[in-house]
Amino acid sequence: MAELATIARPYAEALLKAAVETGADLDGTAALVEELAAIAANPHVQQLAESPKVTDEQVYDLFAGVxxxxxxxxxxxxxxxxxxxxxxxxxxxIAAQLRARVNEHKGSSDAIVHSAFPIDEAALADLTATLEKRFGRKLNLSVQLDPALIGGIRVVVGDEVLDTSVKARLEQMKAALTA
Structure with missing residues (x-):
């Protein structure tokens, strides 16, 4: 069987094209597909969808109802x-590829900021401006708390990582001292 990425690509591209042509909210469409993906990931839903006794319309009704x-x-x-x-x-x-294509269409990227402590709105706005300048594109920031960082932040944008956490600095010092 073909890899899921190969199967997903034409569906993501077609959905993005249809959303653009109909004037649908791209972020809303991506969020809705992510919600549908979460439903599809449920083992009970998968079992039901694979059952030969269940019709396509019944599977659709399940998704629409949930x-x-x-x-x-x-x-x-x-x-x-x-x-x-x-x-x-x-x-x-499909949801992951659609999100990537929506970001590409809008000229932005998703960024996850891992922080040891909560970040208030003013600091987050300043951080967003600084990170957008650093990465050279508009960023959609989401914050995740990670107390293991001790302090500072770790930013993940696609496959790029900017780690200014205390934990990373301690690891660098440890490596330097043991070398």
């Missing part, structure tokens, strides 16, 4: 297509 809000027409068509083609297992990869 989703937090009513599915727009674009999402309904997308979900029905995935179910009909037996591609629900690829939904998490």
């Amino acid at each position: 989703a937090r809000s009513a599915l727009p027409q674009l999402a309904q068509n997308f979900l029905r297509t995935l179910i009909a083609n037996g591609r629900l297992p690829a939904l998490p990869e």
